[in-house]
Amino acid sequence: MKNSIFIILSLLLFSCNRKTNNIAEIEINKIQNFGVIKIGDTINKTFYLKNLSENSLIIKDLKTSCGCTVAKIKDSLIKKGAGTSIIAQYIAEPDDVGLIEKSIIIEANTDPTFTVLYLKGKVTK
Numbered sequence: 001m002k003n004s005i006f007i008i009l010s011l012l013l014f015s016c017n018r019k020t021n022n023i024a025e026i027e028i029n030k031i032q033n034f035g036v037i038k039i040g041d042t043i044n045k046t047f048y049l050k051n052l053s054e055n056s057l058i059i060k061d062l063k064t065s066c067g068c069t070v071a072k073i074k075d076s077l078i079k080k081g082a083g084t085s086i087i088a089q090y091i092a093e094p095d096d097v098g099l100i101e102k103s104i105i106i107e108a109n110t111d112p113t114f115t116v117l118y119l120k121g122k123v124t125k
Contacts, residue, residue, distance in 0.1 A: 023111050024057035024078075026050065032088065034121040042091045047104075047117055050083040061107040062086070068093050069102045069119065092123040 032045040051057040057078040062071050068091050075084040088104055104117040 022055050022109055023053070024051055024055045024109050025053040026057060026108070026110055026115065027052050028115065028117070030116065031118045031120060034090070034119060036122045036124060037092050038124055039092050039094050039097065041123075042089060043119075043121075045088050045090075045119060047086040047088065048083060049078070049086060049106075051078045051080055054080050055109070056080065058109045059106060060109070061105075063105045063107075064088075065103040065105075068096070069104065071104045086117070088117070088119055090119050096123040097125060098123065 026049055028047055028049040030047075032047060034043045034045060037043060049057075059073055059076040059078075062073050064071050070089045071086055073084060073086050078084050086104065086106070090102055092100075099122050100120065102119045104119070106115040106117065107113060108115065
């Protein structure tokens, strides 16, 4: 009987003292369609991100697929229930004529670690 109580108490203590895995969960619309633009035009689109988890969301890095696309994040540490915005800017270059898809990669304490966002549209002459 004493052994059973000891085992149960040990399991309870172990489960209460266990650290969280520090993984955050996000909500974000992953695609922004900008329609039709011409070579040389600049578009700005905003992605709104919300932290749905109990853990703080930590944005470790933000990268784009090419030099014609720039992305900036307002806050890189987002508390539970809070949100932030990612502003993406794309400048249509002569080589981009036709349908395009540019990506923005977020590295954060999420599972999976990387989240890919897309800017889509059509570039004309």
